[in-house]
Amino acid sequence: MTPHILIIEDDSSIAELQRDYLESHQMQVTMMHNGFQGVQEALQTEYDLIIVDVMLPSMDGFEICRRIREKKDVPIMIVSAKKEEIDKIRGLGLGIDDYITKPFSPSELVARVKAHMKRYEQLKGAEQREDILTLKNITVDRAARKVFVLNQEVTLTTKEFDVLAFFMENPNRVWTKEQLFRQLWYMDDLDGDVFTVVVHVGRIRDKLKKANLSEIPIETVWGSGYRFNTD
Incomplete structure (x- = not known):
């Protein structure tokens, strides 16, 4: 079955770049550009992994992750331009699975997405x-x-x-x-x-x-x- 990925990112050019690379690796991608709408979409639809930007209109990425994690055990990755350790600690404390700082290579993003989905499938089996x-x-x-x-x-x-x-x-x-x-x-x-x-x-x-x-x-x-x- 084709993995379904949700990207919550307000910068359309970045979101489209992520989508193109993920789709080139046989993944289905849905994009949301607003924090509040992204949370609603994440909670009402089943996804294999969710990628969240930190700086978003209406709701920041940390709050998005908190709300998703309260309801679902899906792998969550944060993508952010903020490189401070305190932000990484905050994100990891909310239960996210990975924190990637911009700029990053699209190939690294794809590799990390695949790794988290593979690990998640193993855990579900366990x-x-x-x-x-x-x-x-x-x-x-x-x-x-x-x-x-x-x-x-x-x-x-x-x-x-x-x-x-x-x-x-x-x-x-x-x-x-x-x-x-x-x-x-x-x-x-x-x-x-x-x-x-x-x-x-x-x-x-x-x-x-x-x-x-x-x-x-x-x-x-x-x-x-x-x-x-x-x-």
Whole structure:
């Protein structure tokens, strides 16, 4: 089935360039140029991935992502001219899957879109398994995609859940930031944005602490990466 992509972008020339490259790779594209209308379209139609610009009339991209993520688990990518780390952190905290700064190559956009859709399809397949992981007072229910700490549910974003589940599936092994990026963002052919990994690990740790977990098992191995320690 042909993937269906929604682009929410007020600059028609940029939107059309994105559309042309995606369509040249056998994807169907719908474009919306207004933030409010983009949210309505995203919520009433099923898409395989949504690309959102930050600066939009009527509603900014962060608010768009927040509203979509409240209702749907579809992969979301932000495209922005804003390169500040605080904006990336804000976007990742809202549960987006990727943050690309302008200017970018259209081929990179296509590669990232394909990677996120492939990863999402794998995760949907994994959800059919009725298995539960429990380590260090943390329980991950992969079928329900829920996390419990000390028997109390903790809310994680889609990608935060993926990162924590991956660590718990592969405990006591050190993973570099680059390896985690390739494994969880599924982008072997791109230079890994390891800052994305750092943000997600930091947010998971913060949520585990707020859930009163006295010992945070995700450790930083200086000069190497991260490890979920069960000792």
